[in-house]
Amino acid sequence: MSSIEELYPVECAFCKIAQAYPANDPSSSSSPVPHAPDPEKVFPQCQLLLSTPLVLAVLDIMPIAPGHILLITREHYKKLTDMYPSKAPTLGEWMPILSAALCKATGIEDWNVVQNNGERAAQVVPHVHFHFIPRYQEGRREVARKGNVDMGMLRSWKMFGRGAREELDEDEGAELARVLREALREVLGEEMREGGKSKL
Template identity: 35%
Template structure:
């Protein structure tokens, strides 16, 4: 998608501090971290929202969660972490390319915010 911020990061048009990349996903540091570790994990395939997922995306979504667990170990989050995805405006989504926040390195609170 031409105007998508995350698609531009994937294409290398916008720089990002990458922490992981494979043929399906890219993970990079959030530019406005809310914890000592705050990484965004995004699929390289443009999918606007969680509502746009289909059964054909099941393997990709599983890969994203396995990647989150792998990165949590590598980034020293043995005490715990949070994986969050916002969906649409009322859910707090600001970039319309699905993405997952891997957040940790401090005690998480509930409710968030």
């Protein structure tokens, strides 16, 4: 049995999030989509979208585009090759659900799913995570930021890492997280109505 220090290294930002938002938190509902998680349980603030025994999803604090989501393993693994194969399918099961919720919440039609392994592959946090990056169509306004200020257009041909990254505004992040959680609940409800297996 692994110790808590092995499962969640203290210096790892994503492990701090995993510890702050446990899957079996008695204050949360039985749904993997929390209703109103406290963003100040960690610093910097965390906009939690999803919390399961094996994975979490949060808004990126330095997004390439509004709605940039991170899907994170709850347990600490530096690279995909460090994961136990039995836990890997959970990541794949959540990818289409997060993708559908991202499209529903932002109105995008195109997005990147990116995963980096190691420093030379641009992995900044050494903990397995996937980026879901919305790509707003040319001619379509991106999600308004701070007081409906138009921050310009994002072209769908921009490659990962080429977009300007800026710190996530707390108010903007809170509203976007609320909309994304609502979309996640809708997607999960649709899946259950259509007879798909529940991810709860």
